[in-house]
Amino acid sequence: MAIAYDHIVIGAGSAGCAVAHGLVTGGAGTVLVIEAGPSDRWPLVRMPFGLVWMMGGARDWRYRSAPQAGLGGRSLAIPRGRMVGGSGSINSMVWFRGRAADFDGWALPGWSWSEVAPAFDAVEAQLRPRRLSGAHPLTEALGALFPTNDAKALPHPDREGAGVFAFNLHDGRRWSAADAFLRPALERGAALLTGAQVDRLTLKGDRIAGVRLGDGTEIAARKGVVLSAGAIGSPEILLRSGIGPAEELRAAGVDVVRDIPELGRNLHDHPGAGLHYEGPGSGYGLTPALWPRWAVAPLDWALRGRGLLASPTVEGGGFFNARGDGGAPDVQSHFIPFRLGHDGRKYALKQGYFADVCLCRPKSRGALRLTKRGIEIDLGIFADETDLDTLTAGWLRLRTLMAEADLGPHQAPEVAPGPAVRTEDQARAHIRATAGTAYHPVGTLRMGAEPDAPVTPDLRLRGTLGLHVADASVMPAVTSANTNAPSMMIGYRAGMMIAEAA
Ligand SMILES: Cc1cc2nc3c(=O)[nH]c(=O)nc-3n(C[C@H](O)[C@H](O)[C@H](O)COP(=O)(O)OP(=O)(O)OC[C@H]3O[C@@H](n4cnc5c(N)ncnc54)[C@H](O)[C@@H]3O)c2cc1C
Known part of the structure; x- marks a missing residue:
């Protein structure tokens, strides 16, 4: 060498x-x-x-996950x-x-x-x-979700509250x-x-x-x-080096250098599911009314570090107890003041906003394995069904909080999933069909x-x-x-x- x-x-x-x-x-x-x-x-x-x-x-x-049993086989x-x-x-x-x-x-x-x-x-x-400056008025209004909230305080996973988050971005x-x-x-x-x-x-x-x-x-x-x-790349390099669960390595055709049965196990992430809101004059979106702002956005960002392109998409959110029973927060919400696409579309040509809810401390565990075809990433979403219980409770509570809070003149009605999903059973089914992760x-x-x-x-x-x-x-x-x-x-x-x- x-x-x-x-x-x-x-x-x-x-x-x-x-x-x-x-x-x-x-x-x-x-x-x-x-x-x-x-x-x-x-x-x-x-x-x-x-x-x-x-x-x-x-x-x-x-990367893509293996088909997730807890998500009806979705990857x-x-x-x-x-x-x-x-x-x-x-x-x-x-x-x-x-x-x-x-x-x-x-x-x-x-x-x-x-x-x-x-x-x-x-x-x-x-x-x-630092706390984000220039957040959308809807994000600034999130404090209204919790009456006891100090709107100017940064949200914290130890207490119920919502507001603008802190970010590692400057100017x-x-x-x-x-x-x-x-x-x-x-x-x-x-x-x-x-x-x-x-x-x-x-x-x-x-x-x-x-x-x-x-x-x-x-x-x-x-x-x-x-x-x-990283959590995917590091175990992958070790497995390719012959370090990992011996049986699995042999089956993948890799010479075993060291048997570490637990390597690649314990994979987990924050699973989450969201709600979409839509209405003219609401959050940002690709509508004719906002075209002038999108047109100046590149220059606005390049010269002043402001405008639509200076938004990190997620601008705020909060933490709360999924069941609202006075217990410690067990879910986090992320708020994006843009109308995102859903049902497989990247964009929706409307104005609106999005809020999700993620489990703070999931119990489910998956595994990353090496196979003859390469690595297989099983995130194990909802392998422990109590995760789905808590996420469903949190999603329903988020929906109520978002509907009852006064978010000001930009507030809009929920459009997805909307009234077709009402009962707890419907919410569970909807979450299985749409949940993703927070990429953690x-x-x-x-x-x-x-x-x-x-x-x-x-x-x-x-x-x-x-x-x-x-x-x-x-x-x-x-x-x-x-x-x-x-x-x-x-x-x-x-x-x-x-x-x-x-
Ligand atoms: C879209 C997205 C949004 C997110 N949003 C947030 C957020 O807002 N806030 C937050 O706190 N967290 C967020 N996260 C998660 C957060 O960024 C990660 O948890 C964190 O960056 C992980 O750091 P890491 O050092 O473990 O891995 P990484 O930062 O992923 O670094 C791993 C590095 O190793 C390199 N690498 C991998 N394999 C090899 C190889 N074989 N040879 C050489 N190099 C290799 C990769 O290219 C990469 O540069 C987000 C993640 C994503 C993907």
Whole structure:
């Protein structure tokens, strides 16, 4: 192997960028970041509304789930960013740490709330998330959903309330982990290889010695490799390297290097289902009345960072208890002041808005497996039926809250699903037929103190030397809100930990 670095970071996503920064600032030696996708220097990445066009495009891995039994056999799109910045370059930039109880509930040494909070502080010092400015009046009015709500307070997964969310965007432009962490690391000497897909890890005995790229190039890691390819990409690389459930690997025709039966298990996401509202003069949409605003939108965004294209689509939402029984919030809602398409159409030529409800703490679990045909991603949606119970209750409560609240002059009637879905049974059937996810897959390389957990609490792949895992895959249970900030926190802590040890 001619090429060698002290550390190789696989994946320049939300976590990987923070890892690279930690390694460089911690003086851990030479660092190479390998990214399968291209640069993020692309107007649609900067432009908050650009994600609408990027999803399903060349900068998206465009995974699809296996047919989901809980969804009547439907398969779901699983978008993942395939570029510098990873999914953090294609996401809506909603910023939530999660609840203190999420991290305390992991019950892992080093990961309690008091231990992770300083890392969140450090990440936020770089990302500077802020309450969205220039939100649609409907989003500003969301506080009306809860009479006790402080309309100016940011919603929080610990308490019922709704309003405008905080975002990691500045002056109407995306500010991702690539901006906050990777570029400063590159200025301090880290190297970045884009358009280079890691095929597998190379091993010398129990030690991970480096990586092999899709074109056969081998790169050695003198001190170690950090796997930050995300909750889908990281287990996929390990499985292709012969590390995973032995029987499954053999069946896929892969030589077994290390048997880790739980690798790829525990896959889960936040399942959700939505409601569409429509009416003239309501939210944004592709109607003649708004054509003048769409016409000036590119210039408005380019010159002033404002206007329709400065909206990250999701602008706000809230947290509440699905059954409204006074218990802690168990569902999150996302509010988009645009009339989205449904029934398979991307756009609807009307004005309106959309609100969804997602489970904060799903119990269902799926699995990512390697087969002869490639990876199979079973999200396990509603594998535990109580998830469907809670989501149905939350969806019905959201509908009532949205109907009863005074959202001002832009308020519009519900058009989908509308009056055809009334009873709880009808709502359950509708949710099975339409539910998707919030695009927050986690857990495939769960950290745990017990010997069957694939990753140890200090982020090492169990039973190997020289390999750390740092991304959303290590979360034993998903946090109660959006997963970008927690993924970055994990990357930040990994970088510091590995640099300290080095
Ligand atoms: C459309 C969308 C909207 C979202 N909205 C929000 C939101 O508003 N707020 C929020 O908090 N979260 C949101 N999320 C989720 C959030 O962005 C992710 O949880 C987070 O980015 C995960 O970080 P990660 O580092 O684990 O993975 P990623 O950021 O996905 O990074 C993985 C990186 O590894 C690279 N990679 C993968 N395989 C290989 C390989 N073989 N070789 C080399 N490189 C590889 C990928 O290209 C990618 O760059 C959204 C996600 C999506 C897709």
